[in-house]
Amino acid sequence: MKQRILSLALFSAASVWLVLPGCKKEETYPPARYAPYGTAPTGTYVAYPPYPGSPGPTTMPTTTTPAAPPNMAPAYGFPCATDNDPQCLFGRCVQGRCGGCVDVSQCKPGAICAATPFGAACVWSGAPTATTTTVPPQPTVPPQPPSTGDPFERARALCVTKTNGYRASVGSAPVARRSDQEACGDREAASDASTGRAHGAFGQCGERAQNECPGWPGPPETMIERCLQMMFDEGPGEGTAHGHYTNMVSTKYTGVACSFHAQPDGSLWVVQNFYP
Numbered sequence: 154m155k156q157r158i159l160s161l162a163l164f165s166a167a168s169v170w171l172v173l174p175g176c177k178k179e180e181t182y183p184p185a186r187y188a189p190y191g192t193a194p195t196g197t198y199v200a201y202p203p204y205p206g207s208p209g210p211t212t213m214p215t216t217t218t219p220a221a222p223p224n225m226a227p228a229y230g231f232p233c234a235t236d237n238d239p240q241c242l243f244g245r246c247v248q249g250r251c252g253g254c255v256d257v258s259q260c261k262p263g264a265i266c267a268a269t270p271f272g273a274a275c276v277w278s279g280a281p282t283a284t285t286t287t288v289p290p291q292p293t294v295p296p297q298p299p300s301t302g303d304p305f306e307r308a309r310a311l312c313v314t315k316t317n318g319y320r321a322s323v324g325s326a327p328v329a330r331r332s333d334q335e336a337c338g339d340r341e342a343a344s345d346a347s348t349g350r351a352h353g354a355f356g357q358c359g360e361r362a363q364n365e366c367p368g369w370p371g372p373p374e375t376m377i378e379r380c381l382q383m384m385f386d387e388g389p390g391e392g393t394a395h396g397h398y399t400n401m402v403s404t405k406y407t408g409v410a411c412s413f414h415a416q417p418d419g420s421l422w423v424v425q426n427f428y429p
Contacts, residue, residue, distance in 0.1 A: 225268050225272060225273045226272050226273065227253035227254055227255050227272050227273045227274070228252055228253035228254075228269060228271040228272035228273060228274040229250070229252075229253060229271070229272070230244065230250040230251050230252030230253035230274070231250060231251055231252050232249060232250060233246035233249060233250060233251045234246065234249075236251070236261070238251070240252070241261075243260055243261055243263075243264035243274075243275040243276060243277055244259060244260055244261065244264070244274070244275035245259050245260065245261060245275075247259050251275075252274055252275060253272060253273060253274055253275075254266035254273050254274060254275050255273065259275065260275035261275065263277065263278055264276060264277055264278055265278045304373075305373055305413040307373075307374055308373035308374050308377050308411070308413060309330070309332075309335060309411045309412075309413070310330070311374055311377060311378070312377050312381070312409075312411035312423075312425065313328070313330045313409060313411060315377070315378060315381050316328065316381065316401060316409055316425070319381070319385045319401055319402060320401070320402050323402050325402045325403070325404050326404065326407075328406055328407055328408055328409045328427070329407060329408045329409075330408070330409065330410070331408040331409060331410040331426075331428055332410070333410075334358050334359075334360070334408075334410035334412075334426060334428070335410045335411065335412050336412075337357070337358035337410075337412075338358055338360075338410045338411070338412025338424050338426050339412045339413060339414055340354070340357075341354040341355070341357055341358060341412065341424050341426075342365075342412050342413060342414035342422040342423060342424045343414040343422070344357075345365065345367065345414075345422055345424070346367075346368070346414050346416055346422040351365045351367040352365055358410070358426055359428070360410075360426035360427060360428060361405075361406065361427055361428060361429055362400040362403070362406065362426075362427040363400070363424055363425065363426050363427070364384055364396075364397045364400050364401065364424070364425040364427075365422070365423065365424045365425070366380035366421070366422070366423040366425075367422055368416070368420045368421070368422060369420065369421050369422075369423070370419065370420055370421070371415070371419055371420070371421050373413060373415075373421060373423075376421055376423075377411070377423060380423065381401070383397075384397035384398060384401055385397075385398055385401060385402075386398075400425075400427055403427070405429060406427040406428060406429060407428065407429060408427070408428040408429075409425060409426065409427050409428070410425075410426045410428070411423065411424075411425050412424050412425075412426070
């Protein structure tokens with residue numbers, strides 16, 4: 154009986170000894186239910202969710218620069234003057250030599266410091282390197298008005314702008330450009346040039362008033378400014394001596410057409426027709 158009890162005791166002890174290792178639980182941080190947000194490449198740090206009941210790490214692991222392979226002296230390399238020397242394909246020129254390395258800082262972008270039969274040397278990593286293309290600043294070009302093929306387009310627009318400037322100086326509302334009447338006014342200017350008589354064709358375009366610059370020397374943009382200035386300088390008053398000024402600033406008119414005709418000698422005849 155005693156022998157049977159002793160056998161049972163030894164069997165129980167052996168069972169406990171065998172079972173204990175299976176009951177031991179080694180829970181690493183973080184547990185499965187606190188898995189990392191993503192897989193990080195070697196040598197970088199990934200933040201994990203806090204571990205329950207733990208204050209968490211107090212310091213942030215740091216990333217260190219990979220050094221040369223252990224127990225590997227740097228390769229002798231090649232003599233060099235600058236990083237751009239053709240023999241410095243993957244390594245930087247350090248203290249007059251390139252090719253060998255003690256860490257990746259002595260290698261060019263895209264290369265690593267690895268073991269070779271000649272020692273630790275900079276070799277191509279196989280990863281493409283990012284390149285940045287610098288685009289020089291482009292000059293700002295002001296937008297140009299569309300070409301109409303009209304040699305007097307700029308002079309016509311300037312005529313309207315200057316007229317409205319004079320009107321504004323005396324408190325009169327601006328007049329609109331009557332582009333629809335400009336071709337008709339051109340024919341009036343050509344008729345007056347052929348007869349040599351200012352206002353000879355007046356009224357043929359339905360205008361209610363007309364100013365005219367007969368036989369002025371060009372160019373058109375210059376002469377129209379001088380002619381309008383002369384007309385405005387007549388000032389207010391009674392009679393024909395002040396008629397150009399009156400037509401230019403009168404509030405009875407809401408539209409104006411500036412028309413041009415060039416003579417063979419380069420002189421210009423310009424009519425300025427006003428419409429209610």
